[in-house]
Amino acid sequence: GTSWVGKPKIESAKNRIHEINPHCQVDLYETRxxxxxxxxxxxxxxxxxxxxxxxxxxxxxxxxxxxxxxxxxxxxxxxxxxxxxxxxxxxxxxxxxxxxxxxxxxxxxxxxxxxxxxxxxxxxxxxxxxxxxxxxxxxxxxxxxxxxxxxxxxxxxxxxxxxxxxxxxxxxxxxxxxxxCGIPQAKAQEAESKMAIPEMTVQDLKQLLDSGADDFVLLDVRNPNEYEIAKIPGSVLVPLPDIEQGSGVAKVKELMNSHRLIAHCKMGGRSAKALGILKENGIEGTNLKGGITAWSQEIDSSVPQY
Structure with a gap:
């Protein structure tokens, strides 16, 4: 980890390792x-x-x-x-x-x-x-x-x-x-903008799917290898990198065809970012709270978690 236990505990562990195997070399780094x-x-x-x-x-x-x-x-x-x-x-x-x-x-x-x-x-x-x-x-x-x-x-x-x-x-x-891994101060405004994006729960999505509604597009912005591991039925893959580069924006517009947009990723972070980019291009959408992980945990346990 990035933090280390005190020196006495480290020395004690080192001594115990040498008792078990005196030929084992232990190098200590008392730093983060x-x-x-x-x-x-x-x-x-x-x-x-x-x-x-x-x-x-x-x-x-x-x-x-x-x-x-x-x-x-x-x-x-x-x-x-x-x-x-x-x-x-x-x-x-x-x-x-x-x-x-x-x-x-x-x-x-x-x-x-x-x-x-x-x-x-x-x-x-x-x-x-x-x-x-x-x-x-x-x-x-x-x-x-x-x-x-x-x-x-x-x-x-x-x-x-x-x-x-x-x-x-x-x-x-x-x-x-x-x-x-955090939210840099310089991106605070961007984070606030993403927080303004509407959300829906996995229970809301399940109810929508069960109703047979066909007036929405379920967008998956994860990478192709993640999509192969697990997917929500009916979802369409447009990876976040494609949206960031611009080619995915045009594809999303084509997919929507006047339908509403629901986006998801693994846990909600990347889909919020994608929706922020799409919003800048005139495309409004709703983020699935908790992503496919929440779907697996709360709706369909047969969908693998990773």
């Missing part, structure tokens, strides 16, 4: 991982294992691994569920292929707010350790290109296929990730 030091710290290692708990550090670690060409063994947990995969390995996808943009600030509760099953880090950690050993040994098949989803309540494991996004922006340097 940042855009200024990440490349220097990570460049000496063959594999990076990401067990961080916040979005700025995850994007930082991912981008540093891409720039250094290091495999990134990823794991995350929340409440009773966990995820694991291997990013940036042998041409495979990286973190930005799964999550092109961070969720809006406050959208995802922290572990302190939402809680987490205490043994869950052990389960996901063991999977990460296994993947790391396989990479070091060059044996077996890694999770690269596969997102492993673990549900402790059902004691089930599921897999989702991941592929590199051919239109993702090229990572050329490390950036200010706190700013990237």
């Amino acid at each position: 991982l940042s855009s200024e030091n990440a490349l220097d710290i990570l460049k000496s290692y063959d594999v990076v294992v990401d067990g961080t708990d916040n979005f700025p550090t995850r994007y930082l670690v991912n981008d540093a691994c891409v720039l250094l060409n290091k495999p990134n063994v990823y794991g995350s947990i929340f409440r009773f569920e966990g995820q694991a995969t291997v990013f940036n390995y042998e041409g495979g996808p990286n973190y930005r292929d799964l999550y092109p943009e961070p969720p809006p600030p406050g959208m995802v509760p922290s572990c302190a707010e939402g809680g987490v099953l205490g043994i869950l880090p052990g389960m996901i950690g063991v999977i990460q350790a296994t993947e790391t050993i396989k990479i070091v040994l060059g044996e077996g098949t890694t999770l690269s290109g596969r997102l492993l989803l673990y549900n402790s309540l059902d004691m089930t494991f599921r897999e989702l296929k991941l592929r590199p996004n051919p239109v993702r922006p090229v990572i050329e340097k490390l950036i200010d990730y706190e700013q990237f």
